[in-house]
Amino acid sequence: MAATLFEFLPDRAELPHVDLGTFPTPVQRYDELGATLGVPDLYVKRDGQSGELYGGNKVRKLEFLLGDAKRRNCTTVWTGGGIGSNHVLATCLYARAQSLRPQIVHFPQPVTDHVRENLRAVSTTDPYLKLVSSEPRAAAEAVRLKATRWLHPNPSFYYIPPGGASPVGELGYVNAAFELRRQIDAGELPEPDVIVVAVGSGGTLAGLLVGCRLASIQSELLGVRVSGRLLANSYRIARLANRTADLLAEHGVPDSPSFAAEDVTIVDGYVGDGYGEVTPEARRAKRTAADCGLELDLTYTAKTLAGLRGERNARALDQQTVLYLHTYNETDISARAEAATPSDDLPAAYQRFFAGEPA
Template sequence: MRSSPWLFEEFPELEGKVPWTPLGDFPTPVQKLDKLSSREGICEVWVKRDDRSSELYGGNKVRKLEFTLADAAARGKRYVLTYGGIGSNHALATTIHSRRLGLKAILILFPQPVTRHVQENLLLDAHFGAELILAKNSLEAALKTLWQIVTKRSVYVLPLGGSTALGALGFVDAMLELRRQIDAGEVPEPRKIFLALGTGGTMAGLLVGAKLAGLDSQVVGVRVTSSRIGNERKVANLANRVVRLLKRHSESIPDLRFSPSDVSVVHGFYGPGYGVPTPECVEAAKIVREAEGIRLDLTYTAKAFAALLSEARSGAEGPLLFWNTFNSVDLSALAERQDPRSLPKEFQAFFEGEPSF
């Protein structure tokens, strides 16, 4: 586990001004998907294995949490309250990594289509000690948030997806990491980088990081949430907030400005709704698993990889890089030991009948 992020090495004046704590195992490896490219007859494809960002629970959220949970701890908070669908990877990552710092997670969760993965994450939330609260809509979530803040007082509120300017620094740092791997000859500079676009923190950080790292790679977000949540304007606005945060603490940060036209988003792979598997994403997940042994989820990463696969099959030039934001640590045995009847009553309904996938 590293003692400081690449961001502090590049801009030393940030250390001591920007909160950070080590949680992940970085750098994550880069891997060439030779078998997949050969099987599909497509260009050179690589993957950035952020699914291996922690031996406890990986995925893209670990990079964000190194900054946001450090901030919560520095402020003397006891609770971290955040949001997501009932199968949220962000909610589970927050629960697991908050616990390492002596913080308790409070999760306000929204209904979503029930899959086996959704059920497993709910059981794991409970296993790792999260307080689970169901909200049917944004107004109910706001009221329940207010109640938690008033009754518990020492609450750090982390927005949906952990997508704050501070959290996005994790992916500014990630792009500096990729630059080092390119310089070391571990991976060629990608022509395009594909990732799932949810709440935008990962993409905003990568956009800023690409500029600071001097990379020409085009960052492509594949929208996997409603267009109200994931869109070009929101990503550009968050990227600009990231730049302002950095410039507040370092005079070495160049003047950068992002507009919606600087943000490349693919909208055609979302499907009929959040968390609803599509034929394209089911196929993409199957192909990657069979060819390379890499597991993707049907809500985020499989939809993003389906977009990369579509572009590659159309004859696109490589190299293309897929940023795997899923978690590859298998916690299914822990989930199986958690009785659904131990969950709050309103969550037990999500275990009635067979899941869709």
């Protein structure tokens, strides 16, 4: 664990945390990729290498969320997402590693090989799974779960919002900003003019807003929207950032920052027809990155890099130092997925997602 946030906090004793990841994640300069994108001064922070069990941006959040669940003596954790959700898979894997049972509300999304691989890996964690018909139905189920938690102050379950987007979860990316400050000070990269990140549930961007302000990083934060506006909008992200800052203030952080929607920059035009729907721009970005040694997924990171390419002229990114925060898991889960037996370990409602595959 990079203890930068903990060093900053006057009152660290009550902050929930479990060590899950491998930090700091490396920062690398990508000259060839930057030249291809038209952003010649490009760096990549490889948060895909954040954990040995599973990587990506969810590990930082789960360190605090699962720590909070254990402090409350919970035995199960509830969360939700699309059937191919990286957040759901990360939660299942790390919850089991902490002796917590994962319980999941899933909604359908376009079925790809990546979605099937994630479902196979999820099936190996013996989760309780509930499949609802749509993302709005999943949101309604989340409201019900939160109401249950409010009515019963000491339930056995712990609710994690989609993407881990809660004030507790965002502490992971407050901490990431302090980690980045340390890397800048060590000369691993210059302070970026712009930091680019995917915006799905909005939690990563919200945590970075708070963390960069506290760590005195002056970079502009640029979020590329890859999901629906219900979650990925500037008003909600500003509110989440303010709630995260309030939580830190409760732990003694002086001059806790506050944010308005105008402080949140979100780039539109790259989500396509909806969450998980593949766009031509994302396919091109994925091929471009692969040629330069960086693997992207078509739901989040490829759309983010497509947004970076599309914004280079509008924001003069070809004249600036840009840091792309790579949030896609880089830990190989193929052996786990191949060993799974989804026909036995997934409910009947899920079997249609494997239709047409060889037995």
